[in-house]
Amino acid sequence: MKVTGPGGPMMPAASRPARAAGGFSVPSGSTSATGPAAAAGAAGGVAGLSGLMALQGVDDPLERRRRNIRRGSGLLDRLDELKLALLSGADGQTALQGLSRAAAEARAEDDTPGLTALLDQIDLRAAVELAKAQRRAA
Secondary structure: EEEHHHHHHHHOOOHOOOOOOOOOOOOOOOOOOHHHHHHHHHHHHHHHHHHHHHHHOOOHHHHHHHHHHHHHHHHHHHHHHHHHHOOOOOOOOHHHHHHHHHHHHOOOOOOOOHHHHHHHHHHHHHHHHHHHHHHHOO
16 A cells, blocks of 8 residues: 555556546546547547537627627727727727727627617617818828
């Protein structure tokens, strides 16, 4: 038996009881896995990981809607900053840069007609303000 720390003595790997399925276990002994069983286990881990990545790549309608609402709210905030900068007599360059970055973000397709119309109006207002600023600079 070997004492390895606060966990107490460890039994040798051969006499260690098998864990229940679904539990996490770390292979004991050498750190390099050899043989066909190790190759199959590595392939299974990659397949599980790719499946998980594929699931994360799928957009559900609720998440797209949240992202679009967050984007629209950010655009309104940048428009508000620009308005306050111009009313205070500042040049508003930082507000314009923020508005330009926010307007350049991609908008996900949404099948809610009311939200789509509202976001179109916000995008149009941002484009008008950016065009006005560009015209003032020229």
